[in-house]
Amino acid sequence: MNATTPKVMLLIDADNVSADVMEQAVHKVLAEHGALHVRRAYCTAEVALKHQSLFKRLSVRPMVNLAAGKNSTDIALAVDALDLAIAERPQVVYLVSSDSDFAPLVIRLREKGCRVCGIGQQGKTGEETVGAYDAFTDLEHHGSRPAAAAAPAPARKTRARPATKTAAAKTAPAAKKTAAKTAARKTAAARQPNPPSEAAEFILQALPALRTGKEVALNDAAQALRAAGLLGKHGSSLKLFDKLTDEFAVLQHPDRIRWTGATAA
Structure with missing residues (x-):
């Protein structure tokens, strides 16, 4: 590692900020420091599944929290942050969250010799959160544009024709086969196990x-x-x-x- 390049650590509270804010945060830190040595996102299993393609694209390691209870993900991030600060000795630590609960962690990391910077989501960050960090950046959540709803096609008027006996005779066996296939699919579906949570x-x-x-x-x-x-x-x-x-x-x-x-x- 180049002596002039600081060792940088990015820890994301993925339950707290949106996907596009996470992506902006990674690109911002890379642009500023040129390297990002530790990239981790702390979240529930549901959030990890939702953002798994994003995490792969950004080379972010998801740290899945299966424990129930309020603030359990925040606690997991805080414990891991102190362990990493001791083991990896980074010069700069970025916490991506708008949560004010991390103020004690920021102070402790600073005592370990780290410069602690915060990245939050605009509109969710309070003044007390910003003041705890050495530097803080609010990123705008761009969201996603909903796809334009397709206009319904005008109904076409068709003239009903009386069914002939020959057509009815041909249609009846086909209808029976279709009904049999539908019943078979329902039976097979009933036998399938419920998908895992x-x-x-x-x-x-x-x-x-x-x-x-x-x-x-x-x-x-x-x-x-x-x-x-x-x-x-x-x-x-x-x-x-x-x-x-x-x-x-x-x-x-x-x-x-x-x-x-x-x-x-």
């Missing part, structure tokens, strides 16, 4: 063996979840699966986990 989908991506119906040792599952960023260093995989009892079964002697959705596949 968004939180379960992240777990299945980290543990693909579960999707095939195999049972995975709880210790192996915990290691895979930590490697995927779904579980903290000291987090309990058992507590995580206890929140998803409708989709995962915890088996004992020896301890292992099974995805219940695979039984109907």
Whole structure:
């Protein structure tokens, strides 16, 4: 790394700002410093799925928070920020959020020798939030333009013709075949298992063996979840699966986990 290039860290509160503000923030920091060494976005599983293409395009690592409760994502970001400040020793830290709750984190990072800059979404940031940082930038949320609704085509008038006996005879077998196919599709759909929830989908991506119906040792599952960023260093995989009892079964002697959705596949 060039000695003149500071080590820069960007941490995004993805539950708090819009997708285009996140993208603007990444480009702004890259334009200002020329490099961005740590790029992480903290969010729920639902938000991670919604923005997964954006995160891939920007090379941002999503840190998925499956814990329930108010401010759980903010706490995960704050804990990780201090760990990274000690391990990576960045010169500059950017926090992308309009939330005033990060003021104590800003002070602590500054005490660690970091210059702490904030990036927020215009219209959501209060004065008390701006004052906590060494520098703060408000970015405008551009939103997305709704597609113009297509004008309905004028109805064409057609003259009804009386059906002949020959046409009726040809139509009847075709109608029966169509009805039979429709019934078969409905039966097949009824037999299909319910799709996994968004939180379960992240777990299945980290543990693909579960999707095939195999049972995975709880210790192996915990290691895979930590490697995927779904579980903290000291987090309990058992507590995580206890929140998803409708989709995962915890088996004992020896301890292992099974995805219940695979039984109907």
